[in-house]
Amino acid sequence: MSGARHLYIHLPFCAHRCGYCDFVTAVDRRKQHGEYVDALLAELGLERVVLAPRLETIFLGGGTPTFTAPAALERLLEGVPDADEVTVEANPETVTPPLARLLSRNRVNRASLGAQSFQPRLLSVLERRAQPEDVRRAMYVLRDAGFDNISLDLLYGIPGQTTSDLDSDLADALALEPEHVSCYELEAKPGTRFTHAHGAELERQAESMESYFERVVATLTGAGYRWYETANFCRGEEGRDLRARHNLGYWLGQDYLGLGIGAVSTIQTVRRRNAPRLGSYLAALARGEEPPRELEPLDADTRRRERIMLGLRLDEPLPFGGLENALDREAVARLERLGLVARNGVNGHETLALTERGRFLGGGVTAELLA
């Protein structure tokens, strides 16, 4: 089937800006939510031709999609096509029974809750609004509204977070029995308030992060979760694949369309990045024109290299076929001897995967494999 099967929609509005975040966000702007949704729907109208007749996934990311004015959010959801998996990112403090019902009556069948931590002291380092009780309450509210596929986002490496803090965060997350957990190492993003205040501390603690990562993996896999991507885990459930299908599309190198400010699309041989500015986005779409964006041609070699970088984040072996030119055969053999990568299969049907040790070292190993 031709056309992109994955649609990303960026909803940038947030109640406030957390110090560590460098995503494309806009604080408050309540008066512009309706106008922004008009622009998103206009952009969808212009781009519909690149979409497949049936979508596999839609992901509403942010920003804080659930901070969007409810009437505008509902209008957006009513205007998007059907898809098998429809995910909305939600900040715990925004999840109320009416909001959960709005999402579920509009075909949203997966929620991704940004918990980050369950400890007030660490949440305040991150300048998060939600308290641990908000995360628990949001989870129950979503369950009550019928959500049976919920992901929790956690961060590790928060300044002042000890290994026992991490253990209790993981235990608190597991107690809520989420279907999926994303656990990221906190990154110091250039130019953020957080990096200004804590950047040097993050650099000092970088060495100990490998053991934190190992703890995350050991705890979640010990609790029966599948470590299916570097930072992502899903519950193993009979007859149900609980991996995030939208992100799986990215990791498998499939095409996707992104709408909204700062959104990225990859359609065949071109990557497009919408400019991150709200004013020029709204103005262009009000005139019925494409928003300002950068275009980057993707040659076959770049796509092959990306396919390897992303594909090796997964726990399923990557088929070699068509990727040979992008791999350094000597490096593959060397890393295989070091027990960091595993080759399998026979000529013509070979696969490559990182071993468990290789997965802990991650991107560094993959970078060495590239020709």
Ligand SMILES: C[S@@+](CC[C@H](N)C(=O)[O-])C[C@H]1O[C@@H](n2cnc3c(N)ncnc32)[C@H](O)[C@@H]1O
């Ligand atoms: C940009 S947020 C959007 C969702 C929602 N507004 C929230 O804050 O949870 C998506 C996820 O990105 C991750 N994230 C944001 N900034 C990060 C950083 N500096 N380092 C690592 N992960 C980060 C967080 O785990 C967050 O849940």
Ligand code: SF4
């Ligand atoms: S972390 Fe989430 S809530 Fe905080 S500013 Fe970024 S997008 Fe908004």
